[in-house]
Amino acid sequence: SWGSGDFTGGLSSRRIGAYLTVFLSELLGVPVLLAAVLFAREPVPPLSVLAICASAGAIGSSALLLLYRAMEHGQMSIATPVSAVLAAATPVLIGALIDGPPDALQALGFVFALAAIWLITQDGSSLKLHLEHLADLRLPFLSGLGFGAYFVLIHHAAQESVIWPMIASRIGGSAILLVIVLLRGQGMWAPLRAWPLIAANAALDIGGNLCYILAGQAGRLDVAAVISSLYPAGTVFLAWLLLKERISRIQLLGILAALASIILQST
Secondary structure, eight states: OHHHHHHHHHHHHHHHOHHHHHHHHHHHHHHHHHHHHHHHTOOOOOHHHHHHHHHHHHHHHHHHHHHHHHHHHSOHHHHHHHHHHHHHHHHHHHHHHHHOOOOHHHHHHHHHHHHHHHHHTOOSSOOOOOGGGGGGGHHHHHHHHHHHHHHHHHHHHOSSOSHHHHHHHHHHHHHHHHHHHHHTTOOSOOOGGGHHHHHHHHHHHHHHHHHHHHHHHHSOHHHHHHHHTTTHHHHHHHHHHHSOOOOOHHHHHHHHHHHHHHHHHHO
């Protein structure tokens, strides 16, 4: 879901810009989730839980904006994998402290997953991290920590409910994005031709968050977060299938490593 959401979001960003795409997608998801919670009749969790989820949403949206900023001003082939690997590694460290260390197969699966994330997000041009680009790591580093914090906070706040945490998270994220869009002086509406992609992005993002929360309720934080972090494979696959973009050998190796990781962590 997240991988497909990034694909539709990327197509929409080409038309109306990344900031407006993310903002409208976040905003569109709020009434959909409010309707869902009325239908499901899920009880409202404590205010402290909603506050944590709203904070998680604000942190996640801020991390996304930091990543966009890093890609604008640095090497995209460095910014994306560094952010993605840190986002996956943070819950692994927290999960080991809370739930204890994983077993040997799961630990090996984590290694394969981190390698897969790095490889899949490469563009095939170079795997070298030159010293002159170390300054470009500041924003991806902060972005990755932000995504990792989102994984951890949502996991621990959404143990008793599902939809309300997602609503609070989207409200928190929308508030941050609204401020950014206003500061940038952008219009706050999109042409009609962009709305199908925005709606698809919102629906797929909701689906990804729903599956992540349910996975976290069913098992360990680190396993849920790391397997979920393999979503770039879905984006790469859809770009290959629908846009005829080439999958490099490096990315193909990453996809194979991702499959091995899922098998090892599910054993």
